[in-house]
Amino acid sequence: MIRWRKGEVLSVRREWPGAIxxxxxxxxxxxxxLAYPRLVGRPEPGDAVLLNTTALAMGLGTGGYAMVVALPDRLPEDPQGPGHLVxxxxxxxxxxxxxxxxQDSPFHDVLRDADSLDGMPVVVADLHSALPAILCGLFGSRPPADYAGPAGEVASSPVRAPRVAYVMLDGGALPGWFSMSAARLREIGWLCGVVTTGQSFGGDVEAVTVHTGLLAARHVLSADVAIVTQGPGNLGTGTRWGFSGVSAGEAVNAAAVLGGRPVAALRVSEGDLRERHIGVSHHSLTAYGRVALAPAQVVVPELPGDFGDxxxxxxxxxxxxxxxxxVPVDxxxxxxxxxxxxxxxxxxxxxxxxxxxxxSAAAGRHAASLLS
Known part of the structure; x- marks a missing residue:
């Protein structure tokens, strides 16, 4: 089940928060x-590394990485401090x-009796790749005041930009650190924080379930909007029910039962070679049409031509x-x-x-329209 290899670090190629x-x-x-320093310590050139090369050898979606399991000759120090969630x-x-x-959290008293999202819009999507696109649409009319675009121009807005939290499900990557996009979006202020839920970990805030993750986004991070997707990567089998994006429907239910305003972002493609994903993916039709028992606002983009129809x-x-x-896409x-x-x-x-x-951007645009 695991392909083990022992190697030697030649160089550090690049790093971002939480990953090297x-x-x-x-x-x-x-x-x-790829190494996660908080799990295995910080590798340096010349270090021996124990690797899991399974997904790399099989060509699976790990970004082309072997994963560092341990630095056998230089173990990290034991962790210090509170925390007993495993x-x-x-x-x-x-x-x-x-x-x-x-119980040891400074936010336990806040979350112990928390039971409402106070009408917060919750944008739910299947794939992690929807996250930045949703934010592009959301901030199109309400940009962060201090954000400088790629050309150096500084965005400005007469109203306060919304605080947006990313609530990460555990259907894809488990370490939140894997996402370079989330790290960058956090750095520039497009995200006020990352909440890792279920078996996922490594966010600014850790939560046991998507329910407490959403409540933490609202009451710990003071988010105005939450975006819920799985981490990078996803699992699919070409069957109706065997895909990790089923959790999108469950996230709609969680948002609704907590008094949020679920906004469903469709998974749409015009470039996928698989017929089941052309137009509206069968993933969205199953997750929202069969799994989501609570009503959501499903954003249908006004795309041009026959494909839009x-x-x-x-x-x-x-x-x-x-x-x-x-929602118009102009x-x-x-x-x-x-x-x-x-x-x-x-x-x-x-x-x-x-x-x-x-x-995805249209879903963000609609979420922005729901803010007072």
Whole structure:
């Protein structure tokens, strides 16, 4: 089940908050490897590293990385401080974190009786790649006052920009540190924080469930809007129910039962080679049409031409349970092209799958319209 390798660190390629990318020498050649310093310590050139190369060897979606399991000759110091929530439980890398909702947390009293999101918009999407696109649409009319775009221009707005929290599900990557996009969006103020829920970990705030994750976004991070997606990567089997994005429907239920305003972002593609994902993906039709028992506002983008008609017709399958909201996409492409992070979904960039990113941005635009 695991392909083990022992290698030597040749160099540090780059790093971002919580993660370090390495070049590692193995008996059969060189490879890129990823280390999470809070789990294994900080690797340096010359260090021996124990690697898990399973997904790399199988060509699975790990970004082309081997994963550092340990520095066998230089173990990190024992962790200090509070925190007794165990995540990645009963695996060799189970880790303790301080959960916002546990008894030792300074926020325990806040969350102990918290039961409402106070009408906070909660944008739910299937893929992690929707996160920056949703933010592009959301901040199109209410940008952070201090954000400087790629050309150096400084955005300004007559109203306070909303505080947006990312609530990460555990269907994709478990370490929140894996996401370079989330780290960058956090750095520039497009996110007020990352909340890792379930078995995922490494966020600014840790939570046991998506429910306490949403409550923490509202009452700990003071978010005005939450965006809920799985971490980078996803699992799919080509069957109706066997995909990790089923959790999008469950997130709609959680947002609704807590008094939030669920906004469902459709997974749409014009560039996917698989018919089941062309137009509105079967993932969205199952997650929102079968799993989500509570009503949501499903954002239907006003895309041009026959493809736009196809998306609208497929989305109409959800009308019996949800409110369909038509949202224009004019001006959204320009906002997407100014994204502060690279836009990529299933290996396709903005030009290869514009419709998908426009759909996510439209959900952000609608969420912004719900703010008073």
């Amino acid at each position: 990318e390495l070049q590692v020498s193995l008996p059969e050649g060189e490879c890129r490897a 995540k990645a439980r009963y695996t060799p890398l189970q880790a303790t974190v301080l959960g916002a909702d546990e 196809r998306v609208a017709e497929q989305a109409s399958e959800l009308a019996g349970r949800h409110e369909l909201v038509r 001006g959204l492409e320009e906002l997407l092209r100014r994204s502060p992070v690279k836009l990529s979904t299933m290996g396709r960039g903005l030009d290869e799958d514009l419709a998908g990113f426009l759909t």
